[in-house]
Amino acid sequence: MQTVPYRLVTIVAESTVRDRLLSAIHRLGATGHTMSEVRGEGTRGGMQGATWERPSVKIETIVTVDVAEQIANHVAENYFRHHSVIVYLQDVEVLRGSKYAPQNEEA
Amino acid sequence: MQTVPYRLVTIVAESTVRDRLLSAIHRLGATGHTMSEVRGEGTRGGMQGATWERPSVKIETIVTVDVAEQIANHVAENYFRHHSVIVYLQDVEVLRGSKYAPQNEEA
Amino acid sequence: MQTVPYRLVTIVAESTVRDRLLSAIHRLGATGHTMSEVRGEGTRGGMQGATWERPSVKIETIVTVDVAEQIANHVAENYFRHHSVIVYLQDVEVLRGSKYAPQNEEA
Amino acid sequence: MLDILLASLLSPVVLAFALGALAVAVKSDLEIPAPLYRALSIYLLLAIGLKGGTALSETPLGEVVWPVVGTVGLGMLTPITAYAVLRRLGKMDRTNAAALAAHYGSVSAVTFIAAVTVAAFAGVPSEGFMPALVALLEVPAIIVGLLIAYARGERAGSWQDAMKEVVTGQSIVLLLGGMAIGWIAGKEGMAPVEPFFVGGFQGALTLFLLEMGMAAARRLRDLRSVGVFLVAFGIVMPLLHGALGVWVGGLTGLSVGGAAVLGAMVASASYIAAPAAVRVGLPEANLAYYLTASLGITFPFNLTVGIPIYLALAQYLGG
Amino acid sequence: MLDILLASLLSPVVLAFALGALAVAVKSDLEIPAPLYRALSIYLLLAIGLKGGTALSETPLGEVVWPVVGTVGLGMLTPITAYAVLRRLGKMDRTNAAALAAHYGSVSAVTFIAAVTVAAFAGVPSEGFMPALVALLEVPAIIVGLLIAYARGERAGSWQDAMKEVVTGQSIVLLLGGMAIGWIAGKEGMAPVEPFFVGGFQGALTLFLLEMGMAAARRLRDLRSVGVFLVAFGIVMPLLHGALGVWVGGLTGLSVGGAAVLGAMVASASYIAAPAAVRVGLPEANLAYYLTASLGITFPFNLTVGIPIYLALAQYLGG
């Protein structure tokens, strides 16, 4: 098994910014994403998970190291100030590495 | 992008202990958490995911290294023996690091 | 707290292969798994999350290093070609290590 | 008796239960989404409460007093009888015996509903305030069951948390809350919500039992692990408790139908409220034991064979 | 007046709201699964729309014109009055004042439904086309509220996204879409879906308010953070807007019931459409303020005390 090192970027955000976040990460070079509904609580309090509205969303995307950095920066600049959003990065080993690189150039 | 090293503590537990776990991790210094419903199977068998009752819950919290250790120990001591609970730790890089440190002292 | 190094194998797959994947990972030595419903989008497009059918599934299992390798290879060989499936691996530290090793021999 | 047995066996509700079990047997990919299942259970509990409260608002207190006393009494007695049987005959350890006692002392709302339907069909309708008794039967048994365990040394769980779980649990809140609403709003006030809560009830119950059948069948996979005694217990205990319930029902002045329904209630074992409380109060008890027994054995038994028997007994005693 | 107040206070719908609040107060583990809650809200909005559209298909245009004009006018006026009050008396910063203005100018569908029910009960049914006015009242207010904010310098949010959120939001799509369907299909075409959308309506509403009660109670935990003024605002503002709505309703030729319902609509504050739009257009506004005020204070106030007052006023002015 030869795996390739990539970065897993995880974003947890209130539902209101979901679609803007998705188009942003794909614009920045993500080739895919996985999304799930979560309920969260943070410094802003847990309202965004309140069932009266859509639950929060957790977006995970596996990307190359620099795309990961761009996404993280984009989120930080555009959402940290006023929105319930966090982002964190981890290393992952994937099979089929080419899949996660923009324009599929082998990473 | 200057990211800060933190620990991601993940707890998967039967729903019956959810609220006790949440108050515990916040008492031990977590500044927030993200929660999702999961269905699991382990050595105790998969009943706790059976739809006749609430699904299991996955709790993720990003904390400082020592808070992570305290949470892990707390879970091990209080839940491993009789409950369907697992806990595991990972390294994560976060932006906005101060956010995850107790009393927000910059980590 | 003495934690043990293990591997977290994450599989995101279209629902149609869920049960086959589950029996495979357990046959290959996983002692448990945690599963959640996700919606995803990848190179094959996001159909498998379309609500007209079952959502995609995310399967996480904590296993020993070599079991992880076997699972990853199994998935790659049997599903990458025709199915919407990805798999990635991460290091995790767990408490209660013996729990995740086949035949519970202490890892 | 036979015609009633047949009628209850061939009702859509029971058949749906069988269909669910069958679906699991043939490994069908049929899956009732958890939220649907939870929605139905919220709906059913609230609907039962509303129905009971509305009826209560039109019942003179006098009629209710004795049945209430009898029910509470049974709720405190039956966990003890169950415990004794499990310890003496079953040679079961204290913890698991107490856990099972809590389950068999408490009540299954669905078994109750099924009994009400069968009794009505048999031409001996039960009192409208019976749902009030369900709420009264559910709580004490669980408390007594846990008491038995806690009275005997150190426990891994938390007594307070368990008590909180019992009295603020979803089923109690919805049953009592629904009753309060129905009682305050009264028959007239409830009229606008009748199509939803009364008209839709049997159908929603059918869908619910489809899932119950699947859950019960899944449980049966653990059958081996629970042993022969527990299987026998899951069938005999209900019969004893059922007879007791019917008899007390008669004594406290319930109609034939009411006595039969009370019998079914006492005979039934809880598989929602009790497990939740026991998980919290007695985590060291083996979950496979009490869930398999109550959900996998006793529930199907009562649903199919038990209820008609209790009814026949009530007719024999009361007729 | 009193009997109506009582009747509305003791209706299953309001009692269910109270039960939900109580469940949160006693920390019950009762939880309405989010999908159920969202399903109910989709059902209710679509049902309102269908009902309104069907009625509209049988109403001569002339009858509708003036109420429509009046409603749109109120939708544009009330955010301004609310903003003025918040700035002058409340000394609130522009951003939060504008955010709250958008909420109090807009409308709460559930408050509308409750008002319709109470009016009908009181023997002064409202016009069938009222739901059309709900859709008309919801949008302009939010736009005006955001305009106020954007007219005053740089904003963190996106004006376009906010507008898109308003006009393509779920509630508008379902309300207008339902109206179109009802209007096109007409009374006859709607007959087959009546049992589902009309018969089940009040019951579904009851279940929905159970969750609303829980959500409102959870909101109240933030009460401290919002301060005394906002609490007062959440009670007085509805009274003023409500009186205004009743009066305009009368002027534009609505029946007594219609005027009362319009009053309740104007008095109500949005807690679904507005928050969504404001989150997008004014993310810098403090969410605890507008949610606690609209959902935690104004909604319960209107549901219990407000509606009967607006009705009494309408009867006084119109009788």
Place this chain on the structure above:
Amino acid sequence: MLDILLASLLSPVVLAFALGALAVAVKSDLEIPAPLYRALSIYLLLAIGLKGGTALSETPLGEVVWPVVGTVGLGMLTPITAYAVLRRLGKMDRTNAAALAAHYGSVSAVTFIAAVTVAAFAGVPSEGFMPALVALLEVPAIIVGLLIAYARGERAGSWQDAMKEVVTGQSIVLLLGGMAIGWIAGKEGMAPVEPFFVGGFQGALTLFLLEMGMAAARRLRDLRSVGVFLVAFGIVMPLLHGALGVWVGGLTGLSVGGAAVLGAMVASASYIAAPAAVRVGLPEANLAYYLTASLGITFPFNLTVGIPIYLALAQYLGG
């Protein structure tokens, strides 16, 4: 003919479909929670089965035999015709042709329901046992379709798993299971669940089609990738199969309404059972092809224009 076309086009069910499509077009944030959608589909399939079973319990076997034979025959013939057309005219590769054949041989439950409704409205109600034919039409076609593929060399999927998927799939279990329940319980036994399963049916269907419209519209985004031929195929194939179905329906002694409904069934393409089975048995087939064709093109075509045509044809042949 025209009035029927209009009536079916302007029915709430079809309008809801249009609303769903519109919501996607305007990028509304309207989202039907997946559990609601799954709940509705479980409800609809079970309800169809129950209805059919109840009717079957009152139908002399003789009446059913020939329609059954005809339906099974069509289920085995139509995938072959579809395959031939796709290979000859469409020059499509074997795998994708076989996959599409399985879809167009099988049936869409919702198209069936819509046809039943339209026929009833047109005053030519179809036989009560038609749902039984749906179950019979669904399975063989998928098997034949897969057989065609497997008969031609190595396959990536598993034949056994695919077969299991077909015969234990949710739709078959609910259809057949519901029929068994309805047949055993009989008209009388089903009475208590009628308000839920019959009364609520059309309304639930309306809500379901709201989501269908959204799903279909989403599919259309892939239209480019499927090419002109497949679009034509998605419209012409149903017309041919529909005519064939109407004709066979008449031959086997179905009423005019029954023949029209059978025509719609045969004309329809599966988008739930078939995709699931094909994903398992023919994973190498291009999902965008068969989903876009069946869900994005054929379903809307039948729902709007197709059904009235089949009905007119049936009236022409049978009248």
